[in-house]
Amino acid sequence: MTVCLGLICVLLLVIIIFITAKRESLLNSYKNTVEEINQTINNLQDNYTDLTQKKLELENSFNSLSQKKMELESKVTELTREASKQGFFFISCELKSWSESRKYCRDRGADLVIINTEEKQRLISSVVKDRVWIGLSDIETEGRMIWVDNSTLNRGFWFRGEPNNYEGNEDCVELIPTNDSVNNWNDLPCSEKRKGICEKN
Known part of the structure; x- marks a missing residue:
């Protein structure tokens, strides 16, 4: 009887140890799984x-x-x-006087260009390669520059010392392409031959 009880006790002890070990293993597994889940989160x-x-x-x-x-x-x-x-611009192919150049433009529904802003002055200066007539003169009244639309010149983009009406006979204005794209106007006799830059609105 004592032996049987001893065997039963040993068996129970083994079972308890097994269950405890299994429980620890499961707990560790669950713990690892929870840690992995937390890490993933x-x-x-x-x-x-x-x-x-x-x-x-x-x-x-x-x-x-x-x-x-x-x-x-x-x-x-x-x-x-x-x-x-x-509008848009075009330049005559032939050298003409100021009046002839204006006629050339007007025959094509345009007129010699009017330049009344610095932006437009820079634009014109950037496209012309030759000396060209622009639509400005003091033909009617000496010293009073008038555009071809009869408006008065408000701001000029003259070379230094211009307009000077040299020898009292310079009534028309040309633009001369130079490194200075702003101040490059010159007055000269209207009979001089230049290309004309036309503007069509």
């Missing part, structure tokens, strides 16, 4: 944070590009409007 949270930051950066970049696009579209509209106001 942390990684996902980090990724989410990174993606949120990148999303904000992309939204800022998009807004900045949209603003630049609007600015460029506005600039294109402004330039198109300015170009439409200026």
Whole structure:
């Protein structure tokens, strides 16, 4: 009887040890699984944070590009409007007097160019390669420069010392292409032969 009880006690002890070991193993396994899940959650949270930051950066970049696009579209509209106001230009092929050059332009539905802004002056200066007549003269009243549309000259883009009405016979104005794209007008006799730059609106 004692032996049987001893065997039963040993058997129970073995069973308890086995169950305890199994329980520890399961607990460790569960613990590892929980740690892996927590690590995955942390990684996902980090990724989410990174993606949120990148999303904000992309939204800022998009807004900045949209603003630049609007600015460029506005600039294109402004330039198109300015170009439409200026019309288009063409230069005569032959050397003619100021009056003949004006006639050449008018026969083609245009007139000698009027330059009333620095932007237009720079534009004209950038395209001409030869000395050209422009639509400015003081033929009617000496010293009173008038454009071909009868408007008075408000701002001139003269060479230094010009207009000087040399020998009292310089009533018409030419533009001479130089390195200075702003101040390059000169007065000279209207009978001189030059190409003319025409403007058609």
